[in-house]
Structure formats: structure tokens, C-alpha cells
Amino acid sequence: MRISVSAKPAVVVAIDGPSGTGKSSTSKAVAARLGLAYLDTGAQYRAITWWMLHHGVDVADPAAVAAAAATPDVVSGTDPQAPTITVDGTDVAAPIRGPEVTGAVSAVSAVPAVRERITELQRSIAAEATAGIVVEGRDIGTTVLPDADLKIFLTASEEVRAARRSGEIGRRGAEGVATTRADLARRDAADSSRAVSPLAQAGDATEVDTSHLTLDQVVDCVVTLVEDRKRPVS
Numbered sequence: 001m002r003i004s005v006s007a008k009p010a011v012v013v014a015i016d017g018p019s020g021t022g023k024s025s026t027s028k029a030v031a032a033r034l035g036l037a038y039l040d041t042g043a044q045y046r047a048i049t050w051w052m053l054h055h056g057v058d059v060a061d062p063a064a065v066a067a068a069a070a071t072p073d074v075v076s077g078t079d080p081q082a083p084t085i086t087v088d089g090t091d092v093a094a095p096i097r098g099p100e101v102t103g104a105v106s107a108v109s110a111v112p113a114v115r116e117r118i119t120e121l122q123r124s125i126a127a128e129a130t131a132g133i134v135v136e137g138r139d140i141g142t143t144v145l146p147d148a149d150l151k152i153f154l155t156a157s158e159e160v161r162a163a164r165r166s167g168e169i170g171r172r173g174a175e176g177v178a179t180t181r182a183d184l185a186r187r188d189a190a191d192s193s194r195a196v197s198p199l200a201q202a203g204d205a206t207e208v209d210t211s212h213l214t215l216d217q218v219v220d221c222v223v224t225l226v227e228d229r230k231r232p233v234s
């Protein structure tokens with residue numbers, strides 16, 4: 001019997017885009033299907049924001065946020081089937097999705113000292129992912145992992161994104177969707193206009209408009225792009 005051993009190079013996939021375009025759902029499913037690790041960088045910014053709020057730091061004061069930025073210990077579990085997020089050992093997966101954190105996360109994540117700390121953490125997690133990783137966020141293709149093997153920029157119309165997010169958080173009716181839409185637009189504007197590594201499409205990213213695609217279709221599309229980009233086996 002002949003046994004052939006092939007070196008399988010680790011693939012690094014960067015998935016960026018605004019809120020509600022499907023980054024988390026797509027990244028998790030792609031990573032699970034391809035046996036890669038998964039990192040939700042938004043959860044890290046949410047976790048550090050939760051810690052600031054929990055410790056009474058004035059999140060509207062960039063100097064106060066910067067002074068505290070080095071203290072919290074944010075740890076991400078990268079199994080796409082069961083991702084985890086803790087701060088100083090506390091499981092914050094649920095509270096980081098609440099309205100207080102969502103309302104403060106853009107201000108906290110705009111502070112350069114926060115971005116430096118979290119970016120360094122993200123790069124070390126990616127470097128340790130020997131089987132490869134899908135990393136999703138806002139600045140992965142532009143700043144965190146500019147040498148990623150594949151960069152995807154997900155988009156969707158504001159209307160579709162607001163409807164998706166409203167469904168997710170249980171906000172019903174036209175008024176609920178309108179409120180969600182205004183929240184999303186405000187956060188996208190803040191994330192796109194900050195001075196340090198704003199939400200932006202990398203020049204070499206492939207844009208995928210998910211407005212009229214099912215989640216399965218988006219996942220198939222990204223998996224195909226990953227397979228196409230894999231370096232030849234040596």
C-alpha cells in the first residue's frame with residue numbers, strides 16, 4: 001500500500017464588512033466546513049467595552065479608555081462550533097450583545113490604545129492557528145492581516161441588514177426595524193470615519209453582496225473562493 005503524505009498549508013481568510021452583512025454566520029460556517037479556526041474580532045471589542053462599562057470607565061473619554069486599555073485580559077476560544085469569549089476569566093458571551101455594549105463599542109474601539117492591544121492579540125491568535133483560520137471584523141484585510149490568503153468584503157443593503165438584525169434581536173414591526181436601521185447607520189458611520197484602521201474594503205478584497213443570497217449560498221461562494229485560492233500542495 002502506498003501512503004502519500006501531503007503538506008496542507010494553513011489558509012488565512014479575512015472577512016470584513018458592516019453590521020448585519022453576515023460576517024459571523026458565514027465565517028463560522030466556512031471555518032467549520034473547512035476545518036479552520038474562527039475568530040470574531042467584534043466580540044473582542046465588545047468584551048473590552050463590557051469591561052470598561054463594568055469598571056465604571058467613562059467610555060466617552062478617550063484618555064480614560066486608553067489608560068485602562070492594557071488591564072483587561074480578553075481570551076477568545078476559536079472553535080467555530082462553540083466560540084467563546086471571556087474577560088478576566090468571566091464568560092461575557094451574553095452581556096456583550098446587549099444594548100449598553102452595542103451603544104458604546106464604536107467609541108471604545110476608536111481609541112488607538114485599544115486597537116493596538118486587540119490587533120496584537122488578533123495577530124498572535126492567527127499565528128498560532130496552525131490549521132488555518134477565518135478572521136472576521138472591520139479592518140482584518142486592511143490592517144490586522146494584510147497578507148491574508150483570501151480577503152472577502154461582505155455587503156448588503158441597509159434595508160436588508162436592518163431586517164436581519166431586527167429579526168435576530170426580536171425587534172418587531174416597521175418601527176422596530178426603523179430603529180435598528182438608524183442604530184446600524186450610526187455605528188457604520190462611526191466605524192468608517194474613525195482615524196485609526198476604519199471599516200474599509202481592502203483593494204485586493206473580493207466583494208460579495210449578500211442582499212439577495214441565502215446564508216448557504218454565501219457560504220458556498222466563500223468556500224469556493226477559499227478552495228480556488230489554496231496554494232498548490234507541495
Ligand SMILES: Nc1ncnc2c1ncn2[C@@H]1O[C@H](COP(=O)(O)OP(=O)(O)O)[C@@H](O)[C@H]1O
Nearest residue numbers: 019020021022023024025164168210213214215
Ligand atoms: N445571507 C443571509 N440571508 C439571510 N439572513 C442572514 C444571512 N446572513 C446572515 N443572516 C442573518 O442575519 C443576522 C446577522 O448576521 P451576522 O452573521 O451576525 O452578521 P454580522 O456578523 O455581519 O453582523 C443573523 O440573524 C443571521 O442569521
Ligand SMILES: Nc1ccn([C@H]2C[C@H](O)[C@@H](COP(=O)(O)OP(=O)(O)O)O2)c(=O)n1
Nearest residue numbers: 019020041042043045105109137138139191
Ligand atoms: N475588526 C473590528 C471588529 C469590530 N470592531 C468594532 C466596530 C463594531 O461596531 C463593533 C462590534 O463589532 P461586531 O462585529 O460585533 O458588530 P456586529 O455583529 O456587526 O453588530 O466592534 C472594530 O472596530 N474592528
